Amino acid sequence: MERASIFSIHTIISGENPEYIIINGRALDKITVGSKLYSLDTALDEKSCTVVAIDRNAEDVSSLGVMDFGTISIKTENELFLETQYLYGELVNKYIPTITFDQAKRMAQESAKEDLSQYVKDSTPFLAEVVLEGECCWFFFHNPDIEIPEYAWATRMLSVKAVSKKGDMNKTYNYSDDPIKLNDYLQTMSSYFKRKGT
Structure with missing residues (x-):
């Protein structure tokens, strides 16, 4: 425990x-x-x-x-x-990861592709290069070079893929403009996955 x-x-x-x-x-x-x-x-x-x-x-x-x-x-x-x-x-319960970083990244890329493919007209990557790692999850960010229209507010707002180290995934908020809040949120999501055991 x-x-x-x-x-x-x-x-x-x-x-x-x-x-x-x-x-x-x-x-x-x-x-x-x-x-x-x-x-x-x-x-x-x-x-x-x-x-x-x-x-x-x-x-x-x-x-x-x-x-x-x-x-x-x-x-x-x-x-x-x-x-x-x-x-x-x-x-x-003790949290034991069951997937690798590469598997998590593929999951995030597939999700980002579903969300963003209609806004990308060239070979722009769907995800940013920056990835944050917490104890029980990773944060993958939408590529900021992709222009998402105002009417797609949910896609704009939920621009982070939080992928747990057991393969659970949530679309969630991006607090990149506030590094302290972003770090706290990474820990929040990590603890959330730990409590859920997923």
């Missing part, structure tokens, strides 16, 4: 009370007040903390949704190691 990441740590703020830690970052899955989070990707229940307060846009809230940016206050009853980039959630 292992854990799926649930919160991307951007900055840690020292509070007045040493029992509490305040963390700015982005939720990679839903987090609520009372959620138990872990500082290490381990099957053991040590190094845990509890969310005692959540702030989003200077407003106290009871939860953060997937990809929401906010501040969580956590109470820890043991020593946490927050050198990590993520906090982790529930235990899930």
Whole structure:
């Protein structure tokens, strides 16, 4: 068993009370007040903390949704190691990849060809050369040289093929204009595939 990441740590703020830690970052899955989070990707229940307060846009809230940016206050009853980039959630089955990068790329190319062939009149590649790799998936991007008309808004909006290392694929959002958000989203999708086991 292992854990799926649930919160991307951007900055840690020292509070007045040493029992509490305040963390700015982005939720990679839903987090609520009372959620138990872990500082290490381990099957053991040590190094845990509890969310005692959540702030989003200077407003106290009871939860953060997937990809929401906010501040969580956590109470820890043991020593946490927050050198990590993520906090982790529930235990899930160990993720064992079953396809290769080349197989994933072929899947992404076929999907991009279906989506983009009507907009390509020459031998322009359907995918960009840039590929991002997460723990459980790869991100393949539509070639930005392909002009997609405004009316094809769904194709424009869902211009990334997230292919899991077990062969599951989702068309999803492209946050390339914000590298931090893009990295968080790669981790979100990777954790999503890990929790699903696909």
